[in-house]
Amino acid sequence: MTSTKPFASSADTDVKEQTLEVLADGVYALTAEGDPNVGAIEGEDFLVCFEALATPVAARDWLDILRRHTDKPVRYLVLSHYHAVRVLGASAFDADVIVAHENTRKLVAERGKEDWESEFARMPRLAKAADSVPGLTWPTLTFSDRLTIDLGGDRGDLELRYLGRGHTEGDLVGWLPEQRILFAGDLVEAQAALYTGDAFHRDWASGTLDNVAALGAEALVGGRGAVSRGRAAVDAAIGQTRGFLNVMIREVGAVQARGGTLREAFEASHAALVDDYGRWPIFEHCLPFDVSRLWDELSGVERPVIWTAERDREVWDQLQS
Known part of the structure; x- marks a missing residue:
């Protein structure tokens, strides 16, 4: 059966x-407005950029905006995880060092090519000038627990x-302790x-988010959505993320416990989440892949x-038809 809903975000063409x-x-x-967020941090005489976007052309658009504020060269490009829409624009930054967690490098080797094809088919609008991508993005510096970059001066x-397994098994965060960002x-x-299609839901919803909250951030830039400013907003974003995960764990677990089907688990999760989360960006896109992984x-x-790309379509047609 073919789904009656447009595949993933293929119909999302609005800039x-x-x-x-x-x-x-x-x-x-x-x-x-719900597209992937990016960031940058000035050192004394260099820049650290956080995330690379999906293509070099998209990344250059971001760098043009950033250059209105600073002309410092990019020394470090930090990639929070391996997903294509976060990393394949890396060549535009001309960074001296590309930093990621050691698990992220392994994931690029294991599944980077497949993820590239999958994500560009799911989110074609983000793949601006897709033919500008020169190949997979490989970190040149990795770490296991913590890496500190001295920004220089004061x-x-x-x-x-x-902080633990979560959205993938290689997620890292960038923490500015003095500014609490x-x-x-x-x-x-x-x-x-x-999006939890590559996630470790139970780790993420418990210890990993506990570790995020324990930092005590006063401003938080998430993967998508607005910047959270102030402790109340930061706590709300963490709570919303944890709530989404816990509802899915509860609903999918209940369907499995009674011997139900994957389709029933999707329908139960959708019903339990849609009132609170259904109006938010990429909800319908993500949920079939989320429930399948969980x-x-x-x-x-x-x-x-x-x-x-083939498995994406099979799951979509099975659950969103």
Whole structure:
């Protein structure tokens, strides 16, 4: 059976308004109405950029905006995880060092090509000038637990931390302890639905988000959605993320416990989430893939099955038809 709904985000052709926010002296975030967020942090004589967008052409558009504020060269490009729409624009930054968690490098090797094909088919609008991508993005510096970048002068440090498995098994965050600003990647979303197709839901909803909350951020840039400013807004974004995960865990677990089907688990999850989350960006796009991965996880499949363009369509047609 073929789905009657347009596949994933293939019908989302509207250009999103980009908003540059200056969070502190030399700390920038670019948000775009639920499209992937990016950021930058000024060192004394260099830049650290956070996330790379989907293509070099899209990344150059972001850099043109950033260059209105600073002409410092990009020394470090930090990638929060391996997903194509976050990393394949890396060549535009001409960075000296590309930083990621060690698990992210392994995931690029294991499934980077398949993820590239999958994500560009799911979100074609983000793949601006897709033929400008020169190939997979490979980190040149990786770490296991923490990496500290001295920003120079009186700018303090940027701490890159691994807080546990979550959105993927290689997510990192960028933490500015002096300014109490957190670049959380897709471990936290602010009024945007979660993509969990490569996730470890139970770890994410418990210890990993506990570790995010324990930092005590006063401003948080999530993977999508508006910047969260103030402790109440930060706590709300973390709580929304945890709530989405816990509802899915509850609903999918209940269907499995009574011997139900994947389709029934999707329908139960959709019904339980739609009132609170259904109006948020990419909810309908994400949920079939989210439930499919969680079904596998609760069935004992430890690591996510690799998504391919063909598998994407099969799951979509099965659950969104």
